[in-house]
Amino acid sequence: MPFKDILGHEKELRIISEALRSGRLAHSYLFAGPEGIGKRKTAFELARALNCASASNDACGECTSCLRAASGTHTNIVEVVPTVKDKDELVPDPSGVIRIEQIRDVLSLLRYRAEGGRKVVIVDGAERLMPQAANAFLKTLEEPPAGSLIILVSARPADLLPTIISRCQRIAFRPLPEDALIGAIVEKTGVSREEAATAARMTGRSLSLALKYIGEGHGEKGRELMKRLSSVSDAFEALKLAEELSKRDDLLEALEILKGWYRDRAVSAAGAENLLANGAYYGYSGGSFEGRRERLVDDFFSIEETRRMIAPPRYANKLLAMEALLLRLTA
Ligand SMILES: [Zn+2]
Known part of the structure; x- marks a missing residue:
């Protein structure tokens, strides 16, 4: 049974299954929790x-x-994902935004009753609803047409408008238990338990991000990035590195890696070496980066703020934002 195919989340699945059995599903749900741990999959299996x-x-997994x-062709199940504009076309892109045109399409689809079963709209990455799109959606969230269900999925629920949150029943998805997660990563990728554990911790215990982390060789990329940053010795070099990083396609990921490193350094400065996520990065921490715990924590939040500024919907100038960040980190 497909609910059983979902890794972990026994408590969250129990709430959903009981609501299903008793016919007491809410009209609108918010599945909130860290990225890549099975929220969207759960929404899809509920649909x-x-x-x-x-x-x-x-x-059942077998009926028509x-x-x-x-196969993504069920007329009752509609998924809305963030998009970017490529010429005149909207192309799915997790770092894009959800536009009012997309919400209008959903609203007109919901006007027609489902022929059988139930219409389900899944909005994945709901924090990327543009304000106009979110406002157009409010009334429907409060009172979806009879026979329909709306599920918002978000890894950053704090970025959602309070008016959206208050209209949904929230189910909080917790990170996966470490043992089960490491086992799953080893099984799917064949890496060692130690590598799997590093990937798990570096990605906030997210299965899909950990698999991506290993698949894209992030361990190596991360070590390279730390080495470069550690070797910066003056403002000129900091600005040069900022320019280079600002041109990278994977800049947002690079900032996540950087955050992981600063998190480790702050943890280490606090004397809790046993809680380090990635011992390997720590090897590059010498020289100008030695600092007090408070400073490291501040730097961590500066990196996160820069990441948020660059990401949609804010789209700050990447070069300026990276220059300011690197000058700060290397000061
Ligand atoms: Zn079936």
């Missing part, structure tokens, strides 16, 4: 369960409805 021919309160859902 499948509501439309499954087996009427067993779970998806379940198969159509799996």
